[in-house]
Amino acid sequence: MKRWGAFFLFGWMSILAGNRQASAQDRGLVNTTVSPFALLRPVDMDAVQWTHGFWAERFQVCKEAMVPNMWHLYTDAGISHAYKNFEIAAKLDTGSFKGPSFHDGDFYKTLESVACLYAATKDGELDRIMDGAIATIAKAQRDDGYIYTKAIIEQNKTGARRQFDDKLSFEAYNIGHLMTAACVHYRATGKTSLLNIAKRATDYLYNFYHVASPALARNAICPSHYMGVVEMYRTTRDPKYLELARKLIDIKGSTDDGTDDNQDRIPFRQQTSALGHAVRANYLYAGVADVYAETGDTSLLRVLNMVWDDVAQHKIYVTGGCGSLYNGVSPDGTTYNPTEIQQVQQAYGRDYQLPNLTAHNESCANIGNLLWNWRMLQITAQARYADMLELSLYNSILSGISLDGKHFLYTNPLQVSDQLPFHQRWSKDRVEYISLSNCCPPNLVRTMAEVSSYAYNVSDKGLWCNLYGSNRLSTKLKGGAAVKLTQETDYPWDGLVKIRLEEVPGAAFSLFLRIPGWSDGAQLQVNGKAAAVSVTPGEYAEINRTWKQGDVIELRLPMPVKLLEANPLVEEARNQVAVKRGPVVYCLESIDLPKDKSIFDIAIPLNEKLVPKATTVANSRMMSLEGSALLQPASSWKNKLYKEVSAAKLQPVSIRLVPYYAWGNRGHGDMSVWLPLVR
Numbered sequence: 001m002k003r004w005g006a007f008f009l010f011g012w013m014s015i016l017a018g019n020r021q022a023s024a025q026d027r028g029l030v031n032t033t034v035s036p037f038a039l040l041r042p043v044d045m046d047a048v049q050w051t052h053g054f055w056a057e058r059f060q061v062c063k064e065a066m067v068p069n070m071w072h073l074y075t076d077a078g079i080s081h082a083y084k085n086f087e088i089a090a091k092l093d094t095g096s097f098k099g100p101s102f103h104d105g106d107f108y109k110t111l112e113s114v115a116c117l118y119a120a121t122k123d124g125e126l127d128r129i130m131d132g133a134i135a136t137i138a139k140a141q142r143d144d145g146y147i148y149t150k151a152i153i154e155q156n157k158t159g160a161r162r163q164f165d166d167k168l169s170f171e172a173y174n175i176g177h178l179m180t181a182a183c184v185h186y187r188a189t190g191k192t193s194l195l196n197i198a199k200r201a202t203d204y205l206y207n208f209y210h211v212a213s214p215a216l217a218r219n220a221i222c223p224s225h226y227m228g229v230v231e232m233y234r235t236t237r238d239p240k241y242l243e244l245a246r247k248l249i250d251i252k253g254s255t256d257d258g259t260d261d262n263q264d265r266i267p268f269r270q271q272t273s274a275l276g277h278a279v280r281a282n283y284l285y286a287g288v289a290d291v292y293a294e295t296g297d298t299s300l301l302r303v304l305n306m307v308w309d310d311v312a313q314h315k316i317y318v319t320g321g322c323g324s325l326y327n328g329v330s331p332d333g334t335t336y337n338p339t340e341i342q343q344v345q346q347a348y349g350r351d352y353q354l355p356n357l358t359a360h361n362e363s364c365a366n367i368g369n370l371l372w373n374w375r376m377l378q379i380t381a382q383a384r385y386a387d388m389l390e391l392s393l394y395n396s397i398l399s400g401i402s403l404d405g406k407h408f409l410y411t412n413p414l415q416v417s418d419q420l421p422f423h424q425r426w427s428k429d430r431v432e433y434i435s436l437s438n439c440c441p442p443n444l445v446r447t448m449a450e451v452s453s454y455a456y457n458v459s460d461k462g463l464w465c466n467l468y469g470s471n472r473l474s475t476k477l478k479g480g481a482a483v484k485l486t487q488e489t490d491y492p493w494d495g496l497v498k499i500r501l502e503e504v505p506g507a508a509f510s511l512f513l514r515i516p517g518w519s520d521g522a523q524l525q526v527n528g529k530a531a532a533v534s535v536t537p538g539e540y541a542e543i544n545r546t547w548k549q550g551d552v553i554e555l556r557l558p559m560p561v562k563l564l565e566a567n568p569l570v571e572e573a574r575n576q577v578a579v580k581r582g583p584v585v586y587c588l589e590s591i592d593l594p595k596d597k598s599i600f601d602i603a604i605p606l607n608e609k610l611v612p613k614a615t616t617v618a619n620s621r622m623m624s625l626e627g628s629a630l631l632q633p634a635s636s637w638k639n640k641l642y643k644e645v646s647a648a649k650l651q652p653v654s655i656r657l658v659p660y661y662a663w664g665n666r667g668h669g670d671m672s673v674w675l676p677l678v679r
Helices: 054-075 082-089 103-121 124-140 149-158 171-189 193-211 224-236 239-250 278-295 298-315 363-380 383-400 440-454
Strands: 048-050 325-329 343-348 456-458 462-465 471-476 482-489 496-503 509-515 523-526 539-545 552-556 561-564 576-581 584-589 602-605 611-617 620-631 651-659 675-678
Touching (some): 048 054, 048 440, 054 082, 054 103, 054 440, 082 103, 082 149, 103 124, 103 149, 103 171, 103 440, 124 193, 171 193, 171 224, 193 239, 224 239, 224 278, 239 278, 278 298, 278 343, 278 363, 298 363, 363 440, 383 440, 383 509, 611 651
Parallel strands (some): 462 509, 602 675
Antiparallel strands (some): 048 471, 325 343, 456 462, 471 482, 509 539, 523 552, 561 576, 576 584, 576 675, 602 620, 611 620
8 A cells, every 4th residue: 555655545535436347348458359340359458467577577667666656646746736637626626727738648548557457466456546536537527528627627617618629639638548548447347437437528529529610620639539439439339439430530631720740631531641740640540440440441441551651661760769850841731832831740750751869759659659550460460560569669668668667758769969969858868757748658657567468369260479478378269268378488588489388279279470570580399390381570470270288389589680771761870770689679878888989989890790698777687789899089070060081990899789778777878779880
């Protein structure tokens, strides 16, 4: 109890315990179990238990630090006013609204992380604090289902009911995160207390969109509610929720004043590329994929495929980061007519526009990329989406949170230097609370709490292994037959994955193992003998047989250190390389160089063999890469923009690279992913 603070002091904390549902309720995180156009289905939220290794270590930090710390931040009014706003709206306290307009959504994300942690641990303390918070949220909700503390607090004072007045408000975004949190809470606990609140809110949105003008209807920036509405449909099977989800897409781009930044300048079905605010874009694409899974509307899948190809081929960082621009000009608004030029922010740029020092790559955008690719995987069963999910997860998402789980980044640049002569809005050091906008930390924490739900899928054919990490799985195949297995691996530091089947049905079924696109020469064995199946990078290897208890599958994924180069049209990475081993991208930090040397003076020889070496950073076990680089003599650039190339001889220097996600955990310093190449 102590680690969760004094939250239980309120006498009303158990007003809403909620009703329990039948145990047969499907309990996957994103519940595509009966989605007619999804090829894959989730396993239950408690089906996977991390045992040891990378994800077990991260989950332990999540359980002991991330979730308790986030709950403390959002229930301490001296730090964040999010929960206090609910108390004031519920008339349990007095005062005024404080914080950003998306503060409600931040708290819902925090609540979702608690629900996910409860699903894995069944810790009764977590259940009790959720009951208390849900009771307050219920009291704050208006009688017609509308819930937005900023507006309700003002309405309680003036008596005037106003909603969706500001096209830049986050009302629908907040409600979207309420929907998602409610579905997750229901699947984790079997209680309907939060789900009932979400039903009333979704009913309100349904009625609102039936009568709202196109101008009012477009007041829906950062559309988390697209995903939320579909998840409400999957949970309740109320057909009007699916009707609402389809309408949300149909009205996208239906006004004359739409913007590329909000992806509504033109109708969704006419869009061919990713543009505008990267969080809003990726949330939109994820929600549209959800609608396709329920409707099979091929016009939606056609756009999703074009946009995904655009991102993968032109606009994503080597770390999986999304949204290169702090501020810029929309590619679709750059015409010879100045009146048509549109500003974008925190956005996708033009093709190949991928700066390093000024890269934005908001943590929420990177999470949105994961959510989108997870849904594309569910509807297609194509490994490329799991590859992209893994790339983002190990690099651009993990980089947003410190190894101790208590400090966060809003942006995730690929290069950091104190020599940059201007100040950028977001800190390059992780902080406990991002006062300008703390939307990313609760999003990162809920994602860490949910990683186990991405590890496996089931389908009509059998069981799919998407992510590798030591765990125990207990699930059921489509016909209800039980499957239990254990997975042993030190992935991502070692490419050997062993799976032992503990319980299997009598009938044959397929086991699908993802062969990552980066893995050449993968080998697959069953009980010590080579499996006679295709093992192709970027695809799932299918082994179909009648399995026996005790069968052992061994997957060997070679993990050589690779030097990657970018398309030459990526100007800021030309003649440079990024270093990658397995799914992990590496970087050089100034702390690993002599004090008088700069990261800008280091070059990587083409034939240098960097050697993996086990190390520890901030009590976190990982693999560094060590070897020799070339150092050019330092020279002054003070008051100089150009100068003649020096003929000085390059000198060898020892270097150590660390995983990109771990940068900045040993103090403030410079960092770079891309390094000059010497051929």
